[in-house]
Amino acid sequence: MAKVFFTPNLQRHVGCPQTEAEGRTVGEVLARVFAENPPARGYVLDDQGALRKHMTIFIDGHIIRDRTRLSDVVTGTSAIYVFQALSGG
């Protein structure tokens, strides 16, 4: 199962502990994570299920390319980091 980590900045709004979930894509993994933790979904995804504008996701060190359908492939050993997209100072 893929490991999923959330930015610590999210924790004060909604609990998002490190977790694990199965799935072939990052979207499938997150769907399982949010099925177990529904309040967290809206903090990461927008109304249409796309990644929020100023959020980013890394899979094994690479930023995902499909922010709309979340179709980027993951493996059973992937590490998925859900972070804020920060730039500048």
Add this chain to the structure above:
Amino acid sequence: MSDTLLVSTRKGLFTLGRSGTRWQIIKVDFLGDNVSLTLTDPRDGRCYAALDHGHFGVKLHRSTASGGWEEIAAPAYPAKPEGVEENDMWGRPLAWSTARIWALQAAGKDQPGVLWCGTLPGGLFRSADHGASWQLVRSLWDHPKRKQWMGGGADLPGLHSVCIDPGSSQRIWIAVSTGGVWFTNDGGESWEQRGEGMRADHVPPELTHDPIAQDVHCLAQCPAAPERFWVQHHNGIFISSDAARTFSEITGVKPSVFGFPVVVHPRDPDTAWFVPEIKDEKRIPCDGKLVVTRTRNGGKSFEILSNGLPQSHAYDVVYRHALALDETGNRLAFGSTTGGLWVGEDQGNIWSCVTHTLPPVYAVRFI
């Protein structure tokens, strides 16, 4: 008179109370978070706070009986149907996603539990269960003319004003920046454009008087005379005496007819207040003097109220939800982008600064 204020700011929600003749901060909620608007439901006293977490999106919280807050559902757009392509005014795909909560209004006692919420990018939402769930009002969102709405001060169209007839919660007026004034007589089942007579001078001549091209900054209805509306418009000040069917422009108001907020006296439809600024590319008080303007005769004349307000090098901007009037019509308050908060007594004849060190103020409401 109301002795409690809710002040929504860029960095938290501040509750202020009046003790003797002094106002002071008595409670701080959501410190550090962007609070865009609050609503206190007069039917049951529950308070709603709209938050915009930026990265994490728009959220809605409701007060609890124990004095705390609980997160409730935020208005969310339904799934965009496959094949539906819609671009915003910049040619980018329009996201069916709540970008800001810009209006919160409780229905009347004839519809307990019903709330209305206006948003960017223009959707109107209705809740029938005190905000536990929200439904997009499809009759307005699917209206073919809705796609003609444009962004005003923001990139996206914003539905910022919801006025509900005190005599019937089925009769609702909304206003959009930019999309003019709309009305429903059947609780949102159907909508018609209103607002003939308003004038937009920032669009081509053939659109100048088109009701849908009007950049209404704020729409205010007199509860005791619900046919009377006041509009602070991008172009100036307008008044209607026929339920927003037609408006007349009021010109020559000193120091300026430009601004964002307007409030109207709850029982005297001829009395209204505005906060003028230099129009419109500068958006700062005229000559660095922060003033409020007031008419008591339906716009025939205006007074400039400045007693207690800074009269030199003041650069406070007062947003559309940041001017409030209490239920007596005698006490006002407003907050500014530079963190100032003033309370006005005697219908604004005497102002006093409560603080000038708040975060930027987005909304001020009396409880």
